[in-house]
Amino acid sequence: MSLQDKPHRAEAGVSRRGFLQVAALAGSAASLGAGIARAEGKIGYFAMDLPDDRLRGMLRTILRIRWHERTMADKMLSDPSYRAYNHFYAGQEAVATGVCAALRNDGPFDQIDVVYSTHRPTGHALAKGVDMKKMQAEMDFRSTGLNGGFAAEMHISDPSVGFMGADGMIGPGHVIATGSAFAFRARGSDQVSVVFGGDGTYATPHFHSALNNARMLELPFIYVCENNLYHQYAHYSFSCPHSDIADAARAYGIPARVVDGQDVFQVYNAAKEAVDRARAGGGPTFIEAKTYRYYNHWGAPGATVGQLGAFGYDPLAITSFRPEREVRAWMQRDPVDIARATLIDWGILDPAAAQAMEDEVKAEVAEAFAWAAAQPLCNPEDGLRHVFAEGVVLPRQIA
Known part of the structure; x- marks a missing residue:
């Protein structure tokens, strides 16, 4: 190799x-x-x-995503009062981290790059710079959350850092992302628009519309396909004729790369190349990251407190929809392990420093969950706010 x-x-x-x-x-x-x-x-x-601090920052981001996921899974399994739920991103951390590390994430809104997410958004949000405390409060329906408790998980957003939002539906975000790319080009900005999508997006019309428009107009647009093999409970081969979904992008004349989505440095390399091309006016790029989700489609069925991943029966899938050996085989190529071993091999960290970083991250995550739990919950009548641009809807009184 x-x-x-x-x-x-x-x-x-x-x-x-x-x-x-x-x-x-x-x-x-x-x-x-x-x-x-x-x-x-x-x-x-x-x-x-990259300088050493940037490389260490990638590992820290991966760890922040991982321990946020694990903490949420454990709370869902063990705390009856815990209100949040999630479509977990654990196992795919290197994709969000590598892509967002290649973007411009700081500065005025009219200069930073933007990201559109999926219904599995936490990794993308944290990698783009969303505040973990406010994000967790949002997921727990707290009024001081990122979006006032109205978004929960699947609609969180923070435009201030270029995180334009999660998407509860499969596909529309791709077309909206090309709209942002068109706006950047129209006003002469060198900003880049990125959309994340799973393997299941191939079968949507939005996938093909976005790629077609991006190619026809040579937009500064990057499509990141996180191919984790399954959409909900079906293998992607049931809806896609390609072994590499990137072949579909090549059919539109778009440069496409297939990378190991477990290796943050391979992902970063591909993203950096794509971002440079987009900024230089070279048009769109498609990146397919081969990756894997450790938990089931949503929630924590099949998982055990304190143990990473979900194994066995999922009541929503009626059966065990993927072999346990497959899950464990992918976990042998864990993004955390690969990034940590790489930096130790390169002399950027030693094992003690790597462990200290992980301990710091775990403490940060614990603090974020504790802060979110102490925040006030939304009031029932808050659900009637923001229905109209002006004014409020009064609660219906029941005699």
Whole structure:
């Protein structure tokens, strides 16, 4: 396996920094080789050029997503008073992290890149910079939540960081995202619009409409397909004739990449290439990240408190819809393990520093859940607010 294909594995006997020194000494030859690789459709070595704090930040983001997911799952299983529910993102953390690390996330709204999410939004939100405390309060229907308790999980949004919102339906967000991309191009901005979609989006008209329009208009648009193999309880092969969904994008003439969605550095490499192309006016890109969700479609059936993942029977699926060995096989290639081992291999962290980072993240997550639980709940009559642009709907009085 080459270093390019597996950037977390250094050349035998050569550290990350040693590799970069060798590349620097090679000078124009190294640049020429990288240029040829990209011209042949291969992915560059962008992650290796990032400063250490950016690389550590990727691992921290993955850990923040993971422990938020695990904490929520445990509360759903053990705390009868807990109100929130979720479509869990655990197992897919490297995709959101790698993509959002390549975006412009800070600055005025008319300069930052935007992201449109799915009904599985927590990983995308945290990777884009959404406040964890306010997000958790929103999911728990608290009036001080991110959206005042009106959005819950599937409609959270925070435009201030470019997180344009989750989508309870499968597909419409893709078309809206191309609308943002068109707006950026129309006003001469170099912003980029990204939409995340699962493998199930292939069978929707929005998938094809978004790709067609993005290609026809050469929009600064990136479609990230998180192919976790299943939409709800059916394997994606029941609705898609392609082994690689990226083939559908190529049919529209859109550059497409298939990457290991468990490896944050491969995801970042592909996203960086796509973002650079979009900013330069080169049009859209499609990225298919092969990944896997550790929990079932939604909620925590089949899961056990303190244990990562869900195994066995799901009452909503009537049966066990995927083999336990399949789940465990994917968990052997865990995004957390890969990112941590990579940074240790590259000399960015040592095992003790990595453990300290994880302990800090767990404490941060615990604090976020405690803060959210102490916030006031929404009032029943709040459901009648924001129905009209002006004024309120009065509660119906029952005699």
